[in-house]
Amino acid sequence: MSRLRWQIGEVSIDLIAESCTPFDRAFLCPNSDQARFDRHTPWLRPHFIDEEGRLLLSIHSLLIRSREKNILVDTCLGEGFDFGVFPDAGNTFMKNLQAAGVDRADIDVILCTHLHYDHIGWNTMLEGDRRIPTFPNAEYLFAKEEWLHWTNSGKADSPSTLAECVQPIIDAGLASFVETDHRITNEVELEPSPGHTPGHVSVKIRSGGHEAFITGDAIVHPVQWAEIDWGNADVDHDLSQAIEARRRIRDRCGDTDTLIIGTHFAPPSAGYVRKNRDGWWFEARIQTSGPDDTLVRADDVSR
Template sequence: MQNITWTIGDVRITRIVEVEAQLPFEEFLPQANPEALAPHAEWLRPHFLNEDGTLTISVHALLVESAGQRIIVDTCVGEKPIEGFEILNPASYDFLDRLAAAGFPRESIATLLCTHLHFGHVGWNTMRDGDRWVPTFPNARYLFGRTEWDHWRSEEEAPFTSTLADTVTCVIDAGLADLVETDHKLTDEVRLEATPGHTPGHVSVHIESGGEHAVITGDMTHHPVQWAEPTWGISADVDPAGASETRRRLAREHADSGTLVIGTHYPTPTAGHLRTRNGGCRFEV
């Protein structure tokens, strides 16, 4: 779980892992049965298909440094255990220590961006203070998508948004949040891009600097095989057809373009390029 750093022009992006877990492929992506997976096994191995047939999910934050600003994209699972997802509870809650050790003490973060409001992306928005939850990043503006917030605030509590009150609502109530549109510009080099389907207001992060491009996926994919099989989704996808269409669109836009694709849940090495092979799309590292 080493930190990894990428450079896109003048922008630096650093991965800080919170937790990794191994899961049976079909449990996570129900369409990925052994027969369907077989044609992809060769290009997925060794990073994205383990020897024992499982996949590895990484939960990590991405620290984007642009125009003198420190931006944290997605804040992992956090300190609150999630019922039914115990496999994603970190063995130790030392994420903030590791963030600081990497040069990013929580007080130094200027902007926090959640690609969407599922529990694995909002966890460290807040931290425990006795029996209360308080904002972890006291000097940051917290950016939440307006469309995303409008959707979940009116929904019954769902398993994937079970932490909303303690990680999002309380930050909004504290006056630290800005509700932003899906094409919001964070700096001249960093902007949001609407990638709906997994959730209604889901955004990816597009970085452009010095003629180079990168995209942080969020959950518009969870695993690289979904670039080759865009109809393969997970149970949490709110609109499976919309999620498939978004994956197809981004594959068209970025295949063979040189764009560095950084997966929010892809295990090490986490980033790679989309290439056309045999008429299909592949993720290559």
């Protein structure tokens, strides 16, 4: 797979891949239906569903290089865990991070959009049977509200790896608990998008008159731009709040030049939320692997 990279003004964003797995529609969105889904397959193919119509879910991290800081958004599944639903990716993630031209020591900020296990894994790495911070020079940002939910509610939303992937960061003095609208640099700031989890954040990037938006799990699959109320009440902490967050993002970014980068969208992982007379859809941004990030629009992208 060619490397995915986007340039937003003076900020570059690289996708650091870990894995990509197909899931049945009914598993990912139990409240969806086949007839409506079939209407969207022309634009979901070939990037976002496989040949059998299953939804592709990518696990990746996004490396933001702004003038001031190298910021890594989410840290995937990590090493030494078996979550059942995802294949073991080994150390693909670390290899891909190196291929993007950065070393662990070069990362200044880690931002976890929320504390589900598929977003915090590589916060730490194994040293013998001990877990140590993977990024020794980074400030690790967690939304205060998110942390309070996980530590106070007593409700396990999903398999929790906080002991392995967050506690060692706190013990090492590298954790900062921030507000959900925290500004990381002049060009990069958080935007609250609660629902999937109570303290969930997305990330806004603005530079040189250009804008990009990293969704986090406010949206998991591009089909949800068209079917905004499809979701999974077992995975979303508050499904109706998650739908509202998604709708707000679509209202603001839809039919604009804001590049949407999905945290679980399969490659090419980014594009534009569009509206036509049939409703909303997502136009994948196809790119060559050229260094100038040449945009090539495939003829089959539009319906």
